[in-house]
Amino acid sequence: MARPPKPWLKGQVDDLVSLPQLDDSILLLELKERYKLKKIYTYVGDILVAVNPFENLPIYGREIQSKYHDSVKSSNTPHIYAIADQAYFTMVRNGRNQCAVISGESGAGKTESAKLLMRHIIHLCHSGSEGHDIEQRVIEVNPLLEAFGNAATRMNHNSSRFGKYTELDFNSSGSVVGALISQYLLEKSRVVKQNKGENNFHIFYYLFSSPKAQSFGLSRSSDFPYVSSTPGIPQAAQMYAGVVKALDTVGFSPSEQDNILSVLAAILHIGNITYSEARPDQAQVSSNPQLLGKVSSLLGLDSKEMQDALTATTTFTRGEAIRRTYTCELAVICRDAFAKALYGRLFEWIVSHVNTLLAPGITHSSKKNLLEIGILDIFGFEHFDRNGFEQLCINIANEQLQNFFNEHIFQQELEEYKKEGVDGSNISFTNNQALLDLVFGRPVGIMSILDEECRFPRATDITLIEKFKSSFSSHKDFTPARTSEPCFTISHYAGDVTYHSEGFLDRNKDELPPDVIGLCVNSNVPLVHQMFTKEAENDDSKSSSVGTINTARKRAPTVGYQFTNSLCDLVSKMQKCMAHFVRCIKPNFDQEPNNFVDEFVDRQLRYTGMLETTRIRREGFSFRPTFADFMERFGILAYGPSAQVTASAETCRNVLTKSNVAGWLVGKSKVFLKYWQVEQLDKSIKLFHDNAKTIQKLSRGFCVRKFVRGVREKRAQQIKQIRDFADAVSRQLAQISHRISCQHAEDGRRFAAGIKLQPAVPPKPRKSEQELKREATVSSVLPLWSETASLFIWEMLPWFHGIISRQEAERLLKPRFIGTFLVRVSENRFGYTLSYRVSDRCRHYIIEQDTRGRYALRGADKVCNSLNELVEWFTRHRINPEGDMLREPCGQEINVITGEMECNYGELVGGGYKPSVPPPRPTFSSSPAAPPSLPPKRGGAGGDAPPPVPRDRKPTNPSDGPPPIIRANKPRF
Secondary structure (H helix, E strand, C coil): CCCCCCCCCCCCCCEHHHCCCCCHHHHHHHHHHHHHCCCCEEEECCEEEEECCCCCCCCCCHHHHHHCCCCCHHHCCCCHHHHHHHHHHHHHHHCCCEEEEEEECCCCCHHHHHHHHHHHHHHHHCCHHHHHHHHHHHHHHHHHHHHHHEECCCCCCCEECCEEEEEEEECCCCCEEEEEEEEECCCHHHHCCCCCCCCCEHHHHHHCCCCCCCCCCCCCHHHCCCCCCCCCCCCHHHHHHHHHHHHHHHCCCHHHHHHHHHHHHHHHHHCCCCEEEEECCEEEECCCHHHHHHHHHHHCCCHHHHHHHCCEEEEEECCEEEEEECCHHHHHHHHHHHHHHHHHHHHHHHHHHHHHHHCCCCCHHHHCCCEEEEEEECCCCCCCCCECHHHHHHHHHHHHHHHHHHHHHHHHHHHHHHHHCCCCCCCCCCCCHHHHHHHHCCCCCHHHHHHHHHCCCCCCHHHHHHHHHHHHCCCCCEEECCCCCCEEEEEECCEEEEEECCCHHHHHHCCCCHHHHHHHHCCCCHHHHHHHHHHHHHHHHHHHHHCCCCCCCCCCCCHHHHHHHHHHHHHHHHHCCEEEEEEEECCCCCCCCCCCCHHHHHHHHHHCCHHHHHHHHHHCCCECCEHHHHHHHHCHHHHCCCCCCCCCHHHHHHHHHHCCCCCCEECCCEEEECHHHHHHHHHHHHHHHHHHHHHHHHHHHHHHHHHHHHHHHHHHHHHHHHHHHHHHHHHHHHHHHHHHHHHHHHHHHHHHHCCCCCCCCCCCCCCCHHHHHHHHHHHHHHHHHHHHHHHHCCCCCCCEEEECCHHHHHHHHCCCCCCEEEEEECCCCCCEEEEEECCCCEEEEEEEECCCCCEEECCCCCCECCHHHHHHHHHHCCCCCCCCCCCEECCCEECCCCCCEECCCHHHHCCCCCCCCCCCCCCCCCCCCCCCCCCCCCCCCCCCCCCCCCCCCCCCCHHHCCCCCCCCCCCCC
């Protein structure tokens, strides 16, 4: 059931689907009436038709943009901003990638539509100050790529000669975080040759207006064959300034900009290189040697090597190098291939560099979490008096886009009807899949046969046509020429086009000799080196994997092969997105405003299938959400915002019934709605959204007012506190002032009485950081010391040295024998440290203490109940795998003046204790006991010391006998 049509008011129908009658003449008449009223946009369901006005209209300002902000499509007049609004907010709400496919003839306004679409999407996203920089770069990229990728043709003064697919990346909140530009099918042949009445790429003409033109040797464009077909471009200086501004805004450095201009100037000079025959079948450069020097200087190459690379080629067959000189004809082909390769690689480098600047911080893994909106701007269908290889590629690309449109709009819709059990018998359309099979079929297809012929050295354009005739003469879309002229005709969706095969083979090869590639790899200009390095690395990797490479058989990928892969990649990207279509219409061939040529427009309407589109959009169901998606979006209309309802066919029917929508269908898993029914539901949903916004506005106002009231109360309290504080300070100041005055009076009285003032006590000197650290260590060790001091301080254990530093311990041990040891209190931590002498240095082990008061060396397994037990254990056992053992304790330091021991743990017991004979140790037995004697000195009666242990070796192995044990008269604890 279709929506009841409205009465037809000519020029006032925003949506052609709503026309009461439907045929080609009515569609044409309505578009014409709207064009006269400056209404260049018209809907066909959810497809936008845009007629190029060829003049500036006041319909693109900020005020107009504000109307198309999350609005229902039918609430405003048709506009390109509405497509941007729909794509952006569909992406935000549904979390699904979107794409906008803009199609039409050359000159129909596709590029301008793409720029307006992108500008409004960026306007909608509100990405803040950080995103604003990215937005500005994305906008500035358009004039930059237009300068390098657009040219004037007979059909369009600013025709895109490449395909551009721009992906805008958004985070989950809908803010733009980066962009990615993919370029397809650059028409490189235009660099060296243009058809009559057409120009080279814009940037070459801008270059003559550069302030550096004279330094590049560029005076007049007429002196350079590559651009001499036209005198120039109006306002070239202004356009050049715009390109420089775009390069600066996007982020190209001054040195990179200079390299770009040098390569462009070198391409123009390459076109002036001429050849003559040195002898039959051998070409030589006949140009002025200064010209070669200029080109080599601009590209950073050696002049002699460049001349050799442009007049001969070297191939390797079975490891043998063979050098062949070019004929004049082959030399010209090599020269032009060099120019095309420079420009093609320069364009690829610019796009790649732009992408690194437009997507800062975005990696392949992080991109998976981003949403995107893709915008396709590609050259339109072309039909000239004489069509060549480039026109074939361009028109086949448009055939592929038309097929994508058919599949998205028609084929997928029919398959969906069948799958869901919905009747779609009333929908039919024209399918161009057979023509795509004719072109891309394998092993028999136009592109595959063309690539095959390029591999035969004796193949010509005539043999190519003969193969086409023998292979496709029975195909309904292929018509061979009825004359001897090498040409054929293909029946495109836009009409029959005759192609002349002259130059097909040469333009498809796109080969660059390896000598030229190797020459450019060694360039001292960073840009030229970078452009050719990747290809050279690929060649090296292949040669290293197969040994000696056979360059006689190796061939570069053909243009047709690259074209096919690029087109498949483009279509696969768009198939993953929800598509929005913009059909651009060119009202007249001469690009004049206020001129609507009926026959010219009618032809475009017919081949774009607008009549079929209108009929299917009116009769079909363009919106087909699943039950879950439908309930998530519209369930609130019947069940309220907080209800938990299972998505099913019954609940979906309930929502549609309560919403007063008629003419819908429910399938097995999806709901089928017409485009205007979705608008009706969106209007109902918008009421809920508006009410929610009103509630949010009131609640936020209440919260803000409450917050402000609290802030004011707090401010009043703070003011009162400040005043009270000020009063208190004033009172204290008054008291202090009174005290000072009284003190002055007292001082005066004392002075009169002759009483002298007492001098102030000088402050104590500030303690050093080392003294403060020592005092802190003493205070921390005292609890440990108090437990053990009474057991051994009176016997002066020779191995205990109180609080001494690591340096002091090493100073004491350095002149002693191997195995001499001491135990000290650490300065910088809580606890004890064991230090002992080895052959070439001193070693230090931390003595740890557990919660039960037991001791152990860090890294050793033995645990002892006291320090003395720990020391005695390691006089009998190894400390580490190297065999270190404790042999002799290091006694206290001897004062060389008094000859007495200086106790260095006096700090722990009050300081200054230097006994000559220790007092008796208290006992706990009932009978008195004699005081313990001091440890006997080592040696015999004569007091001679035992022979020292050599310093250059470690103690003997314990298996040879234990060292002397120092346990005589030592208390255990």
